[in-house]
Amino acid sequence: MTRINLLVARAVLLGICVYVFSGSVWAEEIKISVTAYTLKECYHNKGKTASGEFVKPGMVAVSRDLERKGLKLGTKIKISDMGTFVVKDRTSRKNNGNVDIFMYSYKKALQFGRKQYAFVQNKEELDLLKGKQRYVYIIN
Numbered sequence: 001m002t003r004i005n006l007l008v009a010r011a012v013l014l015g016i017c018v019y020v021f022s023g024s025v026w027a028e029e030i031k032i033s034v035t036a037y038t039l040k041e042c043y044h045n046k047g048k049t050a051s052g053e054f055v056k057p058g059m060v061a062v063s064r065d066l067e068r069k070g071l072k073l074g075t076k077i078k079i080s081d082m083g084t085f086v087v088k089d090r091t092s093r094k095n096n097g098n099v100d101i102f103m104y105s106y107k108k109a110l111q112f113g114r115k116q117y118a119f120v121q122n123k124e125e126l127d128l129l130k131g132k133q134r135y136v137y138i139i140n
Contacts, residue, residue, distance in 0.1 A: 036109035061089035
C-alpha cells in the first residue's frame with residue numbers, strides 16, 4: 001500500500017470507530033449539574049434574584065454558559081424527576097454547567113447534593129432520553 005492509501009484507510013477506520021462508539025456523530029449530549037441552594041448561600045443580596053424577585057420554591061438559578069444556550073431569565077424548564085421550574089436567577093460567575101434549585105431547608109439542600117443531568121435542547125432528544133436518564137428540558 002502506498003503511504004496515501006494507508007492514511008486514507010486509517011482515517012476511514014477512525015471515522016467508523018467514532019460512529020460506532022459514540023452512538024451518534026451528530027448529537028452532542030451536554031451534561032450539567034443540578035444542585036440546591038438556600039437563603040444561606042444568597043445572603044449577599046438578601047434573597048433578591050437577578051430578575052428582581054425574592055427567592056421562593058419553583059425558582060432556579062443557572063450558570064451563565066447555560067444562559068447563553070437558551071436558559072434565559074423567565075424560561076420555564078422541566079427537570080425530569082423534580083417538576084417544572086422558572087429561571088429567575090444566575091449562579092456565581094465561577095460556576096459552569098449548573099442549575100441551582102431554590103429550597104427553604106438547608107438540610108434538604110445538603111441532602112439533595114449534586115446530581116448529573118443531560119441538557120436536552122429539542123423534542124427528538126427528549127423522546128430518546130425519557131425513562132432512561134435524568135434530563136433538563138426547556139418548555140418555552
